[in-house]
Amino acid sequence: MEMNEAVTALAALAQSSRLAIFRILVQAGPAGLPAGRIAELAGIAPSSLSFHLKELSHAGLAGSRQAGRFVIYTARYEAMNGLLDFLTSNCCGGNPCTPVSKCTPKPTRTKNAARKEPA
């Protein structure tokens, strides 16, 4: 990851609504959540949510897939790991710092897993 990517990713997370959204997605795991549910959990208007999700997606931190009428959003763990690596890379001018390890969820089978989301 390079500087500009990192700034974009950090800027995407540096806002309370968006950080809340991202944390919700991270905790939701690979299965993700439909937009409406996220808006509900985060307590923001749908149009605001859409704005923020676009920001997160553009930064590579969130992905989406269509499932019926719903759009399911998920955290992109690789991007998060890339950011963590960037922040700690070449730490301390070459001193022996423990490298950051990755967050690698087991991909719980998501095939057709969201045909009909709960209310």
Next chain:
Amino acid sequence: MEMNEAVTALAALAQSSRLAIFRILVQAGPAGLPAGRIAELAGIAPSSLSFHLKELSHAGLAGSRQAGRFVIYTARYEAMNGLLDFLTSNCCGGNPCTPVSKCTPKPTRTKNAARKEPA
């Protein structure tokens, strides 16, 4: 670390001048660098640097100490580690994700180590 602290820290890093400054400090290690040198390396005006360093300090990501006429700034690794932990905490809804390990520099003896900084 809680939500608001994390937002503050992320916001401090989510700006190219400041991220550059922070990376410079991280790579400089516990010995740190005088403000003037940082401005030089980052290529920004002293008054801009001061503004950004204040932002980083306020977020807990940088510390400073006086050394003669110089003010030496250092990265605060604990704060960075706290942020990394926050971002990955409770990842994947309790799935077995590897926890993030810390960046812990060996404190190279800094006693009186910066009485006179180089030009």
Next chain:
DNA sequence: TTTAAATTTCAATAAAATTCGAAATATGGA
């Protein structure tokens, strides 16, 4: 005490981001 160097504060300006209602767009079901 004067002088010089390093850093910070101040003021003003310019640029960008956040919010949400209303309207537009998609998607599936009756």
Next chain:
DNA sequence: TCCATATTTCGAATTTTATTGAAATTTAAA
């Protein structure tokens, strides 16, 4: 087809942020 639901786009008001020159402040050396 027609309707209801889910999400996105657009527009406008408000707030926040970044930038730098000039002036003020701090510290040490002459």
